[in-house]
Amino acid sequence: MSKSLARVRTALDRAGLSAEILEMSDGTRTAADAARAAGCTVDQIAKSIIFRGEETGHVVLFLTAGGNRVDPARATAVAGQPLGKADAALIREETGFAIGGVAPVGHLKPVTAFFDPRLLDFDRVWAAAGTPRHVFAIAPRALLDLTGARVADFTG
Secondary structure: OOHHHHHHHHHHHHOOOOOOEEEOOOOOOOHHHHHHHHOOOHHHEEEEEEEEEOOOOOEEEEEEEOOOOEOHHHHHHHHOOOEEEOOHHHHHHHHOOOOOOOOOOOOOOOOEEEEOHHHHHOOOEEEEOOOOOEEEEEOHHHHHHHHOOEEOOOEO
């Protein structure tokens, strides 16, 4: 088991969640790929979109439904600071994950996170489990609680 995948499993276990982690043979780099592999709708995929907070220099995580796009202006307003592109090095340094497999939990450092209310429309959502080939299913309210994210309107 990779270190990234192990951190996600540990975070889920510590929270007392028995979320099933699945390995997908076709990979899950896009929301559409993940939805096909998991057998769910695109909006049941909880995408991890990362920006760089220009004032703090730290990553800011936006968990959004797979069919939604993060609106940069709305995201900036929600975050309370200008946002820029987070490069792969910053993402790996702060989350411990590579682009394409960024999980919403198991980060190396505390991460400010925001949560798309669309995800709350489902009984279960799927999120990256630390690699481009692994996902886990979870109740959206449990994911919200586990991440400490704030529900906010940042899509457009």
